[in-house]
Amino acid sequence: MISEKMIQALKEICGPKFVSSHKTDRILYSYDATRKQFLPDVVVHPADARAVSRIMALAHHHRIPVYPRGAGTGFTGGALPVCGGMVMGMSRMNRILDIDQENLVAVVEPGVVTGDFQKAVEALGLFYPPDPASLKVSSLGGNVAECAGGPRCVKYGVTKDYVIGLEVVTPTGDRIETGGTTMKGVVGYDLTKLFCGSEGTLAVITKIILKLLPKPEAKKTMLVVFDAIDGAAKAVSAIIREKIIPATLEFMDRRTLDCLRQTAGLSMPEAAGAALIIEVDGDREFLDKQAQRILTVIESLGVLENRVANTFEESEEIWKIRRAISPSLKKLGLEKYNEDICVPRSKLPEMIRRIETISDQYNLPIVNFGHAGDGNIHVNIMADKADAEQMAKAEHAIEALFRETLALGGTMSGEHGVGIMKAPYLSLELSNESIHYMKMLKKALDPHNILNPGKIFPNAVCPLPGEIK
């Protein structure tokens, strides 16, 4: 519980309208896209970095847990107040402070919605590539904290590749700046990269400096259907060997195609074992030739069918297939466990085969699709919620999935982070020594473990309730 005196102090910092311990507000900030719920004691919405810093100093002094929150679209529970305490919503800090067209750099506050920012820079002929599927709602602060990525990663990288500087408030309330507005900079440790992907456990991000690119003039999309996943995977390597890096290389496995055929009326050859959506971007005049070269080098890899979009509408038709996957999985009426493992891209066919084995072994449908270009697979393990046995099997299947992923040199999460969902499995992937050093880092920055406690580390503990002063 948080004292009335503390609430008053917070109101003084944020303004009375922006601090609430009312039950309805506590409910409104208790969940995220994991669908898990934990009630905070109080919800605050600071207006600026100064307010964030004053709140953190107060929280540090009184040992109150604080959870930074962007749009609450996280898939691993990063924003959930698992130990009670204070949710700190960043939505009021949502200004684009500067778009510097000469230096191709932008400065934003963390609450800016990713898609809004992309629109703003694209209106100036510029480009901010990271494209998580949630971009229409996710916040840039949440993207940096999770190091979000999307289909364009294969060519353009992920969020951290665009963050060149930050302003953060540490768990003790200090305001520090990292990096800067220059493309190069090697003075001191690279704290910018340390905070990227730190899941709101090391500092609250209050300002982000982002690198921009010129906007590619045009795109060209094609859909290629293969008889087997091996052909699709080989195609990815063949294309890259041809020195073409497509902007996106999305694959769908046999079961995804089956599911689309059943529930979304997709017409595709029965023999289809996999499909790739390939999109190249760049100067318009080169795109047709590139598309042709791609079709030539993959010709002998078991291509059953291909479709090249010549207009925006035709390209949308192709993307519609990709977007139909999630809704069509829903129609199966099963609970879906969505994991986002990542393996070296050459290991993709082997990984899919191992997943098929797991599927048979546990007798659960598993549907895979994702980003073939970077080996990031969205593995959807389907189970009947009403069937306790199936649900338990699903948990085992997840662990088996992680073990196979790691055996192939992969990682448990390419995009979504650890949070509370993958914390129990952390020591499968990281050695005790690595975890120990990470914990040391955490302790150095956050001696009382008040910033986003209960996340990332297995058996993470809450600050003891008795400690609250």
Added chain:
Amino acid sequence: MKNLAQYQEWFQACVKCGACRATCPVFKVENQEGGVARGKIALAQAMMDGEVFAEDRLVHDLSQCLLCGSCTNLCPNQVPTIDIVAAARMKVAQEKGLSGFGRGVATLLTHKKAMDWMSKGGDLASRLLCRQIPETSGLRLRFPVPGIPNERTFPKPSFKPFLKRDIRQTVSCSASHRVLFFTGCGINYLYPEIGEYLVRILNFMGVHVTLTDEQGCCGLPALSAGAGDAVETLAERNLKALKIHAFDAVLTACASCYGALAGIYPTLGSGYQPFAEKTRDVMDFLMDMNLAGRLASLPRSEDRIQVTYHDPCHLRNHGLTRAPRQLLAALPQVDYVEMTDAATCCGLGGTFSVHHYETSQKIGSQKAKHIAQSGAEIVATACPGCIIQLQDNLNRENIPARAAHLLELVCQALPVK
């Protein structure tokens, strides 16, 4: 009406993905979780679980919904937020009385046909307009007198309610097309001329229109106010009064009425099924009669005006977005231009603008700017409620464009004066 408990399953279907944040007009202005579908569903569930009770804060949060349905259109699971919010408001009304959302709801039911004397002061200050609206009309919930902010601009009160007028028809009753016109309060009391346009156009197409004063408010504003019983009573009255079995179609020229008759009534019981089958938006009906073809064959006028279209939520939610645009494009005096976000709610939202006039204004201002950007002189739409709100927004933003019902433009083009 379905009660909140019957939506349990849908609470689970909301996977808290947050996609609705990208589209909810209230959220875009308020920027806080209480404004968005995801939040309202969480609160509705908490209310069901006995976690929160009908007190002021909850009333406030639940009142922050336009019932526009944009969230559902975008939701991966098609969670029916409108129905959930309406059911939650009903539950609040049951626990707390109607004062929460629907000031004036009680009188709505007690004085059937009490004050049909609209006509007497054609020039009354628009602020007083609502005093002239019968107490049985849902308009009282949308613009109750105590709640009317002085700044809101209203249409001049009409001289005589549409259904009290002596409407001359050039086509007599025939056996081939029997259509009934459900006017709704907006057309009957505020924009009777829209009713007259409708009759003229249908007569031109060779169709006689049955008009009857037996009809009452459709009940949509009562739904927005959480007055579930009132919705049922009003629906029952309409069902009894209108012998709709005798007609091929019940026409509406008000999107809200369409939403009520075609969308809400059928959920009230099997007796209402004919409403779902027979209710047609007049534009859609006219398209089927090939009005667009006839308009296109008229000589195109030399000096045309630019017109854009605003989608009323209750037509858009039923997929009725093409017919109005096709009609506009076919009009000889019109150059049709599409505006940005044509399908975004105007911000009126049932009883919403009464509780949240400022938010409603902000939503509307955005709309007004899009209209201005389109370069249109006229924004056509298909709902009297939207016309009031759009015109109010345009006036406030000092944009010279005018809001008009599509039927007015169609009527202009036809040789029927």
